Amino acid sequence: xxxxxxxxxxxxxxxxxxxxxxxxxxxxxxxxxxxxxxxxxxxxxxxxxxxxxxxxxxxxxxxxxxxxxxxxxxxxxxxxxxxxxxxxxxxxxxxxxxxxxxxxxxxxxxxxxxxxxxxxxxxxxxxxxxxxxxxxxxxxxxxxxxxxxxxxxxxxxxxxxxxxxxxxxxxxxxxxxxxxxxxxxxxxxxxxxxxxxxxxxxxxxxxxxxxxxxxxxxxxxxxxxxxxxxxxxxxxxxxxxxxxxxxxxxxxxxxxxxxxxxxxxxxxxxxxxxxxxxxxxxxxxxxxxxxxxxxxxxxxxxxx
Amino acid sequence: xxxxxxxxxxxxxxxxxxxxxxxxxxxxxxxxxxxxxxxxxxxxxxxxxxxxxxxxxxxxxxxxxxxxxxxxxxxxxxxxxxxxxxxxxxxxxxxxxxxxxxxxxxxxxxxxxxxxxxxxxxxxxxx
Numbered sequence: 546x547x548x549x550x551x552x553x554x555x556x557x558x559x560x561x562x563x564x565x566x567x568x569x570x571x572x573x574x575x576x577x578x579x580x581x582x583x584x585x586x587x588x589x590x591x592x593x594x595x596x597x598x599x600x601x602x603x604x605x606x607x608x609x610x611x612x613x614x615x616x617x618x619x620x621x622x623x624x625x626x627x628x629x630x631x632x633x634x635x636x637x638x639x640x641x642x643x644x645x646x647x648x649x650x651x652x653x654x655x656x657x658x659x660x661x662x663x664x665x666x667x668x669x670x671x672x673x674x675x676x677x678x679x680x681x682x683x684x685x686x687x688x689x690x691x692x693x694x695x696x697x698x699x700x701x702x703x704x705x706x707x708x709x710x711x712x713x714x715x716x717x718x719x720x721x722x723x724x725x726x727x728x729x730x731x732x733x734x735x736x737x738x739x740x741x742x743x744x745x746x747x748x749x750x751x752x753x754x755x756x757x758x759x760x761x762x763x764x765x766x767x768x769x770x771x772x773x774x775x776x777x778x779x780x781x782x783x784x785x786x787x788x789x790x791x792x793x794x795x796x797x798x799x800x801x802x803x804x805x806x807x808x809x810x811x812x813x814x815x816x817x818x819x820x821x822x823x824x825x826x827x828x829x830x831x832x833x834x835x836x837x838x839x840x841x842x843x844x845x846x847x848x849x
Numbered sequence: 850x851x852x853x854x855x856x857x858x859x860x861x862x863x864x865x866x867x868x869x870x871x872x873x874x875x876x877x878x879x880x881x882x883x884x885x886x887x888x889x890x891x892x893x894x895x896x897x898x899x900x901x902x903x904x905x906x907x908x909x910x911x912x913x914x915x916x917x918x919x920x921x922x923x924x925x926x927x928x929x930x931x932x933x934x935x936x937x938x939x940x941x942x943x944x945x946x947x948x949x950x951x952x953x954x955x956x957x958x959x960x961x962x963x964x965x966x967x968x969x970x971x972x973x974x975x976x
Contacts, residue, residue: 715944718913725915729916748886748890805953808924811920811951814951815916818948
């Protein structure tokens with residue numbers, strides 16, 4: 546039976562909320578009179594959900610939300626908002642609170658909201674647990690030279706790597722920055738054979754050139770093959786174009802003071818910055834990038 | 850005096866004295882370069898306008914960015930430099946700072962925590 550931890554400094558309000566929740570036979574209720582007590586209680590009773598007042602002496606409801614989101618990310622928090630706390634409630638929702646119920650409408654909405662949030666988190670938690678069990682997966686994409694596919698693929702990989710828990714959120718973003726650069730390189734410089742000089746000219750003309758080459762042979766039939774492989778704590782990303790390839794050792798160093806004013810040429814630099822390993826095949830038309838994340842992801846740290 | 854000469858889907862442009870404040874609003878999962886062309890041209894137009902010397906790039910709306918934003922920034926910097934001005938950045942995320950550092954742009958441009966600080970760095974009075 547899920548436990549609801551009710552946090553409110555006012556005894557009368559704890560009693561009121563306790564009374565409302567006692568109507569639900571499928572919930573157990575625990576109480577805390579402050580944010581500090583709530584954090585201690587969480588470690589004792591592992592509630593499925595926390596319902597908290599926003600205005601409390603000592604640790605505020607907003608601070609409590611921030612602490613719970615950081616330390617117990619699998620426990621949702623529902624806010625009880627009063628008149629004049631709207632601004633704080635917005636901040637708390639931005640900080641990660643799951644929902645809110647106005648104090649004037651607790652009778653009508655509190656139980657319903659708690660059940661809705663619990664259902665949502667149960668489903669999310671179940672998915673996260675399943676992903677924790679994932680040991681290996683591989684996806685292969687064969688893309689034509691449509692730039693619109695790049696954001697779609699990045700978005701997909703972002704959700705895939707996030708849900709697989711390969712690495713933490715900021716590392717996922719670093720992976721996506723590097724992958725985007727690799728996809729752009731493969732599509733524009735590899736398959737469409739567009740040069741940095743062309744890119745540095747008029748933006749509208751460059752887009753016309755992209756569209757023209759994407760519809761003209763030999764460029765049009767070239768494909769971009771993308772492999773995303775996830776195994777335990779490692780993500781491997783392979784991007785292979787069907788262009789003539791290039792010699793990466795011949796690329797100018799974009800961090801050389803002489804090259805800092807050049808508009809383009811920083812894709813490979815960002816790939817090397819944000820991936821642990823970056824290597825090219827002998828013909829220079831395939832890049833393999835590896836991201837290792839040995840630390841467990843936050844979602845895997847907290848016991849259910 | 851501050852004014853708002855333009856706000857599009859992918860970029861917001863404000864003016865502050867001799868500075869144009871450009872705030873990209875796009876991340877990699879939300880745009881294609883073709884989408885950006887018209888708004889990029891509007892940005893260039895604002896920088897080239899008489900009385901404008903400096904560019905402030907407010908990165909507070911985008912938690913991360915890659916080479917596309919860097920390319921924009923280099924082009925804006927070159928335009929400002931040609932008019933005797935400079936470029937400064939503000940409100941950059943941690944990952945954004947990593948990107949600027951990797952490209953060594955943090956050695957060329959001021960990286961400030963707030964728009965006001967960035968404006969002051971180019972001699973403009975915040976609103």
